[in-house]
Amino acid sequence: xxxxxxxxxxxxxxxxxxxxxxxxxxATGYPSLFWYVQxxxxxxxxxxKATKADDKGxxxxxxxxxxxxxxxxxxxxxxxxxxxxxxxxxxxxGNTGRRALTFGSGTRLQVQP
Amino acid sequence: DAGITQSPRYKITETGRQVTLMxxxxxxxxxxxxxxxxxxxxxxxxxxSAAADITDKGEVPDGYVVSRSKTENFPLTLExxxxxxxxxxxxxxxxxxxxxxxxxxxxxxRLTVL
Numbered sequence: 685x686x687x688x689x690x691x692x693x694x695x696x697x698x699x700x701x702x703x704x705x706x707x708x709x710x711a712t713g714y715p716s717l718f719w720y721v722q723x724x725x726x727x728x729x730x731x732x733k734a735t736k737a738d739d740k741g742x743x744x745x746x747x748x749x750x751x752x753x754x755x756x757x758x759x760x761x762x763x764x765x766x767x768x769x770x771x772x773x774x775x776x777x778g779n780t781g782r783r784a785l786t787f788g789s790g791t792r793l794q795v796q797p
Numbered sequence: 798d799a800g801i802t803q804s805p806r807y808k809i810t811e812t813g814r815q816v817t818l819m820x821x822x823x824x825x826x827x828x829x830x831x832x833x834x835x836x837x838x839x840x841x842x843x844x845x846s847a848a849a850d851i852t853d854k855g856e857v858p859d860g861y862v863v864s865r866s867k868t869e870n871f872p873l874t875l876e877x878x879x880x881x882x883x884x885x886x887x888x889x890x891x892x893x894x895x896x897x898x899x900x901x902x903x904x905x906x907r908l909t910v911l
Contacts, residue, residue: 727902777898789839
């Protein structure tokens with residue numbers, strides 16, 4: 685079945701550092717890929733998405749490129765801020781028709797001033 | 798209020814009791830979902846619904862019951878709560894149109910079973 689693997693956290697960075705959170709997936713066909721962010725005490729919010737190979741999703745300075753050859757969708761940001769501290773989830777929407785998302789286990793990011 | 802709301806936000810109950818978590822959305826989205834969030838597991842799908850009166854099991858349905866008599870409501874019931882059901886529960890909804898399937902989540906319900 686479908687699955688998503690993301691790097692374990694927590695990831696601790698200093699403000700203005702470069703961020704990469706790795707995400708790889710297993711799925712049949714051509715899934716859509718997502719990054720969601722969860723701030724403390726809140727639900728998940730969509731950060732960005734990509735629907736086909738080589739698409740780049742971007743939002744709020746975050747980017748991720750859909751790489752079918754490596755089945756990856758790594759999240760990057762050039763300069764993190766304290767306000768980016770949150771848990772980040774990689775997810776995919778497969779081709780089963782049920783329209784649910786399969787999530788990775790989440791990566792906690794802590795940005796220190 | 799517009800959006801997707803869950804209630805209660807926090808609940809403490811005892812083993813063996815019945816608990817119902819409510820979910821209400823105002824967009825008339827066709828699809829609704831229940832996930833549970835546990836450390837190390839991310840979010841796991843409990844049940845989902847494609848429309849009123851249509852529900853189906855996800856990855857971890859045991860011990861849970863759902864119903865969907867109205868499009869806007871999707872309650873989740875734990876018929877006899879167990880400690881392993883202590884978790885944070887998230888409801889989500891999405892539109893039925895083809896294309897990238899974006900889920901919108903509620904704020905979550907934190908359930909503690911003693």
